[in-house]
Amino acid sequence: MIEERHVELIHAELDGELTSEQRAELSRVLLANPEARALRDQLARLFSAVAKLELADPPPELSGSVLSALGAKLRPGAAHSARRTWYTGPAFRYAAVFVGGLLASAILLAPGARHSAGPDVSELVGTIGGHGAAGRGSPIDRVTLDLTQVSGAVNSYQLDDQLVVELDLTASEPIELVATHAGQTVHFSLGSRRDATPERVIWLPAGKPQAGTDVELEVYAGGGQLLHRNSLRADESE
Amino acid sequence: MVDVGDAELVQRCCNGDRAAFEILLRRYERPVYNAALRLLRNPEDARDVAQTVFLKVYEHLSEYDPKYRFYSWIYRIAVNESLHGLSRRHRVEPIDEEEPDEHPGPDDEVGDEQISHQVQGALMRLKPEHRAVIVLKHMLGCSYQDMSEILELPEKTVKSRLFTARQMLKEVLLDQGMMRP
Numbered sequence: 001m002i003e004e005r006h007v008e009l010i011h012a013e014l015d016g017e018l019t020s021e022q023r024a025e026l027s028r029v030l031l032a033n034p035e036a037r038a039l040r041d042q043l044a045r046l047f048s049a050v051a052k053l054e055l056a057d058p059p060p061e062l063s064g065s066v067l068s069a070l071g072a073k074l075r076p077g078a079a080h081s082a083r084r085t086w087y088t089g090p091a092f093r094y095a096a097v098f099v100g101g102l103l104a105s106a107i108l109l110a111p112g113a114r115h116s117a118g119p120d121v122s123e124l125v126g127t128i129g130g131h132g133a134a135g136r137g138s139p140i141d142r143v144t145l146d147l148t149q150v151s152g153a154v155n156s157y158q159l160d161d162q163l164v165v166e167l168d169l170t171a172s173e174p175i176e177l178v179a180t181h182a183g184q185t186v187h188f189s190l191g192s193r194r195d196a197t198p199e200r201v202i203w204l205p206a207g208k209p210q211a212g213t214d215v216e217l218e219v220y221a222g223g224g225q226l227l228h229r230n231s232l233r234a235d236e237s238e
Numbered sequence: 239m240v241d242v243g244d245a246e247l248v249q250r251c252c253n254g255d256r257a258a259f260e261i262l263l264r265r266y267e268r269p270v271y272n273a274a275l276r277l278l279r280n281p282e283d284a285r286d287v288a289q290t291v292f293l294k295v296y297e298h299l300s301e302y303d304p305k306y307r308f309y310s311w312i313y314r315i316a317v318n319e320s321l322h323g324l325s326r327r328h329r330v331e332p333i334d335e336e337e338p339d340e341h342p343g344p345d346d347e348v349g350d351e352q353i354s355h356q357v358q359g360a361l362m363r364l365k366p367e368h369r370a371v372i373v374l375k376h377m378l379g380c381s382y383q384d385m386s387e388i389l390e391l392p393e394k395t396v397k398s399r400l401f402t403a404r405q406m407l408k409e410v411l412l413d414q415g416m417m418r419p
């Protein structure tokens with residue numbers, strides 16, 4: 001039988017967190033109690049096994065993609081003050097980072113965002129498509145959503161050699177829209193504001209539009225239930 | 239500038255010095271990525287989480303309270319983002335559970351790579367909160383006090399959770415024959 005306090009001392013010893021008094025106490029316990037010694041040996045083997053989990057090298061593109069995604073941001077603090085009106089939420093930022101890493105970009109423009117404290121989208125040329133960019137392109141396809149949870153449309157456009165996917169949706173409750181094209185996937189969380197505000201997202205997938213490919217759309221409820229699945233043509237030639 | 243402390247780099251970054259942030263990024267990309275990797279297992283998910291962590295850090299630098307250690311703050315964001323990533327992944331797909339090796343051997347008879355693989359598989363069988371304390375302690379080398387700050391839990395709770403996590407991990411490894419009883 002090992003007292004709980006002695007178990008704690010054994011862990012603390014292996015963690016390098018013993019005081020000299022505690023070390024002396026543990027020494028006495030270990031001398032007197034074979035069970036304590038067995039536990040200590042077993043824990044030491046566990047430590048040894050876990051130590052085999054070596055630190056992996058991060059992907060070489062990690063830091064570059066972070067810096068690239070930060071390229072258009074204002075300095076810290078200023079960016080934060082604009083965040084709530086400029087983005088949909090964590091899922092959008094997750095998607096934006098992911099897309100940024102792939103040299104694609106995404107932006108959500110809430111109504112009035114151009115006039116908020118956030119950066120004007122005209123400052124973001126090169127990595128992020130501006131509001132209205134889709135409207136200047138050639139329409140390719142349109143999918144209309146009329147679900148209880150979300151309604152509106154998703155449009156695809158071609159702007160020069162760039163595919164533009166525009167979400168213009170109003171969600172009455174939190175939903176997640178997953179868009180996939182040419183091996184790229186982005187997740188958009190909508191409806192987090194709970195005030196059924198129209199939300200407009202523009203996604204510019206990396207690479208030129210490929211003939212015969214679609215943008216696959218999946219809409220999930222907050223609990224993960226698939227609500228809707230559809231395809232949007234990604235190329236005018238289809 | 240690479241020898242400059244975190245607090246000063248944060249201050250410089252808040253004053254608009256982008257190079258200071260780059261140093262912080264290079265300093266912490268490895269532990270942040272590894273924390274996410276061990277919590278999520280999937281390298282692509284870990285990369286995405288690491289990216290999100292650094293963007294969040296950048297956006298919220300002005301909120302960082304210098305009375306806490308910078309690494310505690312960034313590790314807290316990393317753990318929270320990883321756990322959030324896990325919950326998202328649970329909603330859309332089951333976690334890939336590690337199948338025990340059919341012919342496992344004791345820990346001194348198999349290669350380090352196989353042990354590492356088995357330990358990672360065993361880790362994935364723990365609850366995320368237990369996995370998190372193992373990762374913080376054994377991968378990132380955090381002290382009890384660090385973990386208390388990172389997880390925003392009393393030190394006593396952290397220790398209790400860590401000891402429980404080790405017990406559970408030990409049982410899984412024993413079941414798999416990866417450790418001698």
